[in-house]
Amino acid sequence: xxxxxxxxxxxxxxxGDFIATNEISFxxxxxxxxxxxxxxxxxxxxxxxxxCGLSTPSSGKATIAGFDIxxxxxxxxxxxxxxxxxxxxxxxxxxxxxxxxxxxxxxxxDKKIKEKTDxxxxxxxxxxxxxxxxxxxxxxxxxxxxxxxxxxxxxxxVFLDEPTGGVDPxxxxxxxxxxxxxxxxxxxxxxxxHYMDEAEYxxxxxxxxxxxxxxxDTPANLKQQFxxxxxxxxxxxxxxxxxxxxx
Amino acid sequence: MKxxxxxxxxxxxxxxxxxxxxxxxxGLPIAQIIxxxxxxxxxxxxxxxxxxxxxxxxxxxxxxxxxxxxSNFEIENSLLSHQQIEDAFKSGEIKLAVIFPAxxxxxxxxxxxxxxxxxxxxxxxxxxxxxTNYITTIVMDYQKELTQLNPLxxxxxxxxxxxxxxxxxxxxxxxxxxxxxxxxxxxxxMTSASIVREKExxxxxxxxxxxxNPFLVIISKAVPYFVLSxxxxxxxxxxxxxxxxxxxxxxxxxxxxxxxxxxxxALSLGLLISNSTxxxxxxxxxxxxxxxxxxxLFTGFMFPIENMPKPLxxxxxxxxxxxxxxxxxxxxxxxxxxxxxxxETLILFSMTVLLLxxxxxxxxxxxx
Numbered sequence: 001x002x003x004x005x006x007x008x009x010x011x012x013x014x015x016g017d018f019i020a021t022n023e024i025s026f027x028x029x030x031x032x033x034x035x036x037x038x039x040x041x042x043x044x045x046x047x048x049x050x051x052c053g054l055s056t057p058s059s060g061k062a063t064i065a066g067f068d069i070x071x072x073x074x075x076x077x078x079x080x081x082x083x084x085x086x087x088x089x090x091x092x093x094x095x096x097x098x099x100x101x102x103x104x105x106x107x108x109x110d111k112k113i114k115e116k117t118d119x120x121x122x123x124x125x126x127x128x129x130x131x132x133x134x135x136x137x138x139x140x141x142x143x144x145x146x147x148x149x150x151x152x153x154x155x156x157x158v159f160l161d162e163p164t165g166g167v168d169p170x171x172x173x174x175x176x177x178x179x180x181x182x183x184x185x186x187x188x189x190x191x192x193x194h195y196m197d198e199a200e201y202x203x204x205x206x207x208x209x210x211x212x213x214x215x216x217d218t219p220a221n222l223k224q225q226f227x228x229x230x231x232x233x234x235x236x237x238x239x240x241x242x243x244x245x246x247x
Numbered sequence: 248m249k250x251x252x253x254x255x256x257x258x259x260x261x262x263x264x265x266x267x268x269x270x271x272x273x274g275l276p277i278a279q280i281i282x283x284x285x286x287x288x289x290x291x292x293x294x295x296x297x298x299x300x301x302x303x304x305x306x307x308x309x310x311x312x313x314x315x316x317x318s319n320f321e322i323e324n325s326l327l328s329h330q331q332i333e334d335a336f337k338s339g340e341i342k343l344a345v346i347f348p349a350x351x352x353x354x355x356x357x358x359x360x361x362x363x364x365x366x367x368x369x370x371x372x373x374x375x376x377x378x379t380n381y382i383t384t385i386v387m388d389y390q391k392e393l394t395q396l397n398p399l400x401x402x403x404x405x406x407x408x409x410x411x412x413x414x415x416x417x418x419x420x421x422x423x424x425x426x427x428x429x430x431x432x433x434x435x436x437m438t439s440a441s442i443v444r445e446k447e448x449x450x451x452x453x454x455x456x457x458x459x460n461p462f463l464v465i466i467s468k469a470v471p472y473f474v475l476s477x478x479x480x481x482x483x484x485x486x487x488x489x490x491x492x493x494x495x496x497x498x499x500x501x502x503x504x505x506x507x508x509x510x511x512x513a514l515s516l517g518l519l520i521s522n523s524t525x526x527x528x529x530x531x532x533x534x535x536x537x538x539x540x541x542x543x544l545f546t547g548f549m550f551p552i553e554n555m556p557k558p559l560x561x562x563x564x565x566x567x568x569x570x571x572x573x574x575x576x577x578x579x580x581x582x583x584x585x586x587x588x589x590x591e592t593l594i595l596f597s598m599t600v601l602l603l604x605x606x607x608x609x610x611x612x613x614x615x
Contacts, residue, residue, distance in 0.1 A: 052456050074458060082456040086449030092264040093257065104253030105459040133264075 002029035005157055005188045006051065011060035013046050020046040022211040023060065030156075033179065033189040035199050038208030039239045044192045045085070045161060047208070051190070052082050052159055065156045078106075081150035081158035081187075085165060087142050089149060091135030095126055098134055099149060106153040120148050140171030144178060151182050158182065160191040164198065176201055196231040205231075207238045214238050250459055254467035261441065262471050272437070276429040276479050280486045283421040291377050295323040296343040297335055302351035306361070306389075313385045314345070320381070336368055343367045343378045355393075422487040423575035424548025427568035429483065430476050430506070431513045431542055436534040437472050438517030443530040446521075465610060469514045476510045477503070496582025505578065505588070508595055509571040515602035516567070522609040542568045570595045 006028035013020045021043040028034045038044045049055040051064060053073045062069045065079040089098045096117060103113040121130050124144060134142065143163060151158050160179075164172045176198065183189055191202070199205050199219060206216040215222055215238060219231055228234045262269060298314065300307050314320050323341055335341045346364040348354075355361035365382050367375035442465070445451040454464055480503070487493040495502075516538065524530045543549055545563035552563050563569050570591045577583040577591075585592070 054452060054455055077456060077458040080456065082453060084449050084452050086452075088449040088453045090257070090261070090450060091448075093260055097257070097260060101253060101257045102453075102457075105250050105454070105457050107250055107458065 002032075004028070005030050005065055006034075006062070006190065008051075008062040009060055011047065011050060011062050012058050013043075013050055013055065014058040019211050021050070021208075024208075024211075024213050025060075026206055026213060026216055028157075028188060028190060030188055031183060031186045032204060033183050033191065033202045035202030035205035036190060036192045036208070037199055037205055037235065038192075039242055040194075042208040042242070043211040044208055048159055048161055048190070048192060052080060053077060078153075079156045081153065081155040083146050083150040083158070083160045083163050085161045087139075087146060089134050089142065089146055092133060094131050094133055095121065095137075095145060096130050098145070099152065102149045103152055108153060116152055120152070124148060140167055140174075143167055143171065144175060147175065147178055147182075151187055154185070155187060157188040157190060160189065162192050162194065164193065164195065172198070196235055199231045199235075207235065209238055209242050251463055251467060254459070254463065255470050258441070258467055258471045262475065268437075272433060272475060273479065273482065275432070276425065276483050277486065279425045279429060280422070280483055280491070283425050291374055291381075292318055293321045294319060294342045294374075294378055295340060296320050296345065296378075297323055297332060297341050299332065299344065299346040301349040302347045302353075304350075304352035306352035306355055306393075307347040310347075310363075310386060310389050313389060314382070317381065317385065319378070332366070336366075339368075341368070342374060343382070345382060420548055422483070422491065422493055423572050423579060424546055426480065426483055426506075426575055427509070427546055427548075427571045428539075428542055429479055430510055430571075431516075431538055431568055433476050433479060434472055434510055434513030435517040435520065435538045436531065437475075438469055438514055439521040439524070439530045439534055440527060441468055441472075442518070442521035443524060443527050446525055447527055461610065462607065465518060465607075469518070472514065472517075473507075473510055476513075477507070480506055493579065495579050497578035498584065501585060502575070502578045505571070505574045505592060505595075508592065508599065509567065509574075512567045512571075512595055512599040512602065515599055515606055519602055519606035519609065522606050541566050545569055546572045548572060565598075567595060567598050570598075 004027045006026075008027075009025050010023040011021060011025070012023050024043075024047060036044055036048065046055065050057045050069065051062060053069065053076055057069065064076045067075040067079070069076065090101070093101065099117045099120060100113055103116055108116065121127055124141075126141070126145070129137065129141075134145070137145070147158075147160070147163060150160070164175055167175065172195070179189055179191070179201075191198075193199065202219065204216065204218050205222065207214050207222075215225070215234075217225065222234050223229065223231065226234045226237050228237065296314075298311055300311065311322070315322055320343075323335075332344050332346075336344070344364075344366045346366070348362060348364070351361050351363070363386060365379050367379050369375040442451075445454065445464075451464075455461060484495070488495055517534070520530055520533050520537070524533060545552065545559075545566040546568045547563070552560055552569070555563070574588045574591050574595070577588050581587075
């Protein structure tokens, strides 16, 4: 059996009477690209925030990279990367300064930081822009840079929260190339998305509706299960029963 | 530790990249010192006055000479009729009139008592009080000279002395106030803005997901502003000593130690604000309304606290700058040592500890 890097058991988050995620249980395996799908307000972001340690679960269990999310938050932090919905590099710092800052707070040694910085700038083809402020880059570049920074410290798992929102199809394609490259370095990818074509790129996907995981399988199996020709249809089939209004 | 330095370096980048804010940071204290020192001084210079001398004798001439020599007054005219004086007041040409009755010197020499009438335009009561005080001081001064020459044991001379500020310089009052104001503004506004900005931009999430200690985030944010505030303090000090001729009588070391304490108080206030607000606008509003206005009102450098109604006097006790103001005045102007200000220091210290505890408790490591 493959190594399990994320394992949740009846993980639940309540906000007062509202149950944002309701007893979700699933496993993610090492090196996998795991798509975490669902309509707006289905509870994806809440679930992801619990896994990253940004939010405390109300009940249930979960381990990330073998560490308990309640007791070993510090260990988990060293082993994960995170890219939020919002663009989250410092716009008033240059590309190099951003890379060095994030490498620095993850405690990479100086020599490694330099190596990583050069490599990343090389890979992203940003040699001429390296000394420019991040704020002056086009959105697509920012997104790619943001992802590269999230996997800079070679985490076991990287969490991507709608990483390709508002990005054109060509850049999205390039972005997925980066994801594949990271995956081939045995980094597990946990990604939420709204784009069904992107869902097809994932090894396995889970579909969340109203805080519950309604389906979890490979894209091919899901299409077969719902007798659908595309992931779009699978999504509609599942999301139709949703009672929650999208926010 | 290395991570900590990385973070502080990043904070300095933020500060130095934001040229406009930086300009404001250093321009503000300079502008305030110059404004308060020269333009907004409560010392009144070159006030136009009238002197009516019905006596025209030795004594009055000596007093008039003294008045003329003072930079506070400009003798406009010497009129004789009461009607003309009244007209001059009404038109606002003059602020004050000094009237010596006939036989002034005679009265003084024979009855040991002479009256000089001082009429002030009290539509502006502060100016009027100050100006009459100036005149009284000059008259007293003359009286003193007189008794030195010719000591008469039965002559009663009221002695007035302006402690610590014999020339009634306005700057002594304002400079410590401006120091408190600038430090508070820089620390509270800038720290709260810089933390809230991270929240707004979403970078705070990234920092919280990283293994970097969240409390160090807060401390690293405070370090650059601590340094900038000290630089600011030095600028203010240099300006006030060399430009405004302020005295500095106390210990520099004590001054900077006490100022550091006050800076930490202000930084903790900034932290508290940033932990209680989520947007830049609200952080700015709370900092400005919640800090700036109480500081202006309750520190005592603009409006004397003793003149306030009791409830306001009680409120003024919770304004940290009030205590810092007392401390700075004691050190700079009176040249007092720690023994004289330990109580104020203790109050400020307790406030700081309390603020730090509350703000660290409020700081959410996990976002909801």
